[in-house]
Amino acid sequence: MSLGAVPGTGPATSPLPVVRAVKTPKTVRDLPTDRTLVMGILNVTQDSFSDGGKYLKADDAIQHGLRMLYAGADIIDVGGESTRPGADYVDPAEEQERIVPVVSTLVKAGAVVSIDTMHTSTARAALEAGAHIVNDVSGLTHEADMPKLVAEFKVPYVLMHRRGDQKSMVTEARYDDVVAEVIGELQGVRDTFRAAGVDDEQIVLDPGLGFAKDPEHNWALLRAIPELKALGHKVLIGTSRKRFLGSLLSEGGKPAAPAERDVATAATSALAAMAGAWCVRVHDVEGTIDALKVARAWAHPTTAAATTTAAAGR
Numbered sequence: 001m002s003l004g005a006v007p008g009t010g011p012a013t014s015p016l017p018v019v020r021a022v023k024t025p026k027t028v029r030d031l032p033t034d035r036t037l038v039m040g041i042l043n044v045t046q047d048s049f050s051d052g053g054k055y056l057k058a059d060d061a062i063q064h065g066l067r068m069l070y071a072g073a074d075i076i077d078v079g080g081e082s083t084r085p086g087a088d089y090v091d092p093a094e095e096q097e098r099i100v101p102v103v104s105t106l107v108k109a110g111a112v113v114s115i116d117t118m119h120t121s122t123a124r125a126a127l128e129a130g131a132h133i134v135n136d137v138s139g140l141t142h143e144a145d146m147p148k149l150v151a152e153f154k155v156p157y158v159l160m161h162r163r164g165d166q167k168s169m170v171t172e173a174r175y176d177d178v179v180a181e182v183i184g185e186l187q188g189v190r191d192t193f194r195a196a197g198v199d200d201e202q203i204v205l206d207p208g209l210g211f212a213k214d215p216e217h218n219w220a221l222l223r224a225i226p227e228l229k230a231l232g233h234k235v236l237i238g239t240s241r242k243r244f245l246g247s248l249l250s251e252g253g254k255p256a257a258p259a260e261r262d263v264a265t266a267a268t269s270a271l272a273a274m275a276g277a278w279c280v281r282v283h284d285v286e287g288t289i290d291a292l293k294v295a296r297a298w299a300h301p302t303t304a305a306a307t308t309t310a311a312a313g314r
Helices: 058-071 092-108 120-128 146-153 178-195 215-223 225-229 243-248 258-274 285-299 301-312
Strands: 037-043 075-079 112-116 133-136 157-160 203-206 234-237 279-282
Touching (some): 037 058, 058 075, 058 285, 075 092, 075 133, 092 112, 092 120, 112 120, 120 146, 133 146, 146 178, 157 178, 178 203, 178 215, 215 243, 215 258, 234 258, 243 258, 258 279
Parallel strands (some): 037 075, 037 279, 075 112, 112 133, 133 157, 203 234
């Protein structure tokens, strides 16, 4: 579809103004390096736990992706297969049919795009369509040829920890020392990618909150962000609307609904930023950006003072 025909976002004019291609699309090198980045979640799926079905049509997905981009998201993470516990598997051909038009259009509009996939063929299709990052939640079960693909394209690769798959991971949440075991298993997969020619600077570590993890495991891993960083890689944290936050916010024994977890998500994202996370992955981009600004001002008062002075001078 033509970018000129895509309604939904823009800096001004009507509620659904026209979006035009940028002359020079962004790359990963254009991302800020002086603050924690915000990755906006775009589920082009029918059954994701929070917003499944809302953006299954390409037009709807593109509109939402562009809204997040103009709201300030640094990266748009496009996924065509739900990986919630119990989700059905999606054939890679169907996955690619869902995501490639979305990836291509967002890249042309100037977004830095990551592809959320466990399948090498889908990652390749997305990279060929202009995606900049591979975000792979497969963990210990990654496809054998994924390391070779990442080495070939020389793109950042988010290596997430997970045991089992969406059908079995709930039963795999058994740890004697969750931090030590997750770190050890991440190192093992990382070394496989290293052996295939993937540079350390390409690798981003994600502890996989909620993936084969119970609430106490998630909290322990959040407190261990400095230990994850000590492995020498960037760290991505994704708490957005996850079940352990719903449990924390329970009232009368009933967990908070996914859409009611955004404030808690913003709080955990801000704390992750203060602990040194490279990026946080969220549904609510605007709320998270505000929370990260607060965290940055808390940690860097001179930056806060400069920002306040600049705003007052406008």
